[in-house]
Amino acid sequence: QKEVEQDPGPLSVPEGAIVSLNCTYSNSAFQYFMWYRQYSRKGPELLMYTYSSGNKEDGRFTAQVDKSSKYISLFIRDSQPSDSATYLCAMSAAGGYQKVTFGTGTKLQVIP
Amino acid sequence: DADVTQTPRNRITKTGKRIMLECSQTKGHDRMYWYRQDPGLGLRLIYYSFDVKDINKGEISDGYSVSRQAQAKFSLSLESAIPNQTALYFCATSDPNRDYTFGSGTRLTVV
DSSP, rough: OOOOOOOOOOOOEEEEEEEEEEEEEEOOEEEEEEEEEEEESSSEEEEEEEEEEEEETTTTEEEEEEETEEEEEESSSOOOGGOEEEEEEEEESSSSSSSOOOOOOOOEEEEO | OOEEEOOEEEEOOOOOOEEEEEEEEOSSEEEEEEEEETTTTTTEEEEEEETTTEEEEEOOTEEEEEEETTTEEEEEEESSSOOOOEEEEEEEOTTTTEEEOOOOOOEEEEO
């Protein structure tokens, strides 16, 4: 079983829809949770960063962490065609250097 | 200029050839990384370095070597390329808070 599981998609939604992207994990030591966005032919770029549990909002994006269920989510409101990309979750334990484990990514297409 | 620059962007090489991928960064961070990305497998860590004198193996270091020439430069070598090393390779740098900045990648094909 992989430490981090992510549905690869593809996920196709109409413009303006609310998008929900999710990851599950098995390592209870994970404390840092990140979402990266990767456009075609580009490297991943950090989108959201959360420490421990709870929600974090940034514009149209909301990240949620449920450590009791070992489940994290990224919500995108009022999705735009420019949101079409692959979204990777990533997580890491606390303390000194801890390896960041990436999910395999979910490909999202927002149709105008 | 990009914060993390990788060269070349694309490379086709033959089995058995030695090849070097280069990376430079302007973020001023000490930590640098090499990853490969394969469909369905995600990003896997090859090597990482916390300073010029500190080099560490990642999950999949066999068949690869690295050199940290300066704080800003970190190169990856394939001593004798094989077809299953065909992949998208990313260099990254990070601050201690795990904020990673990636390059645009090198698409390597070994034929």
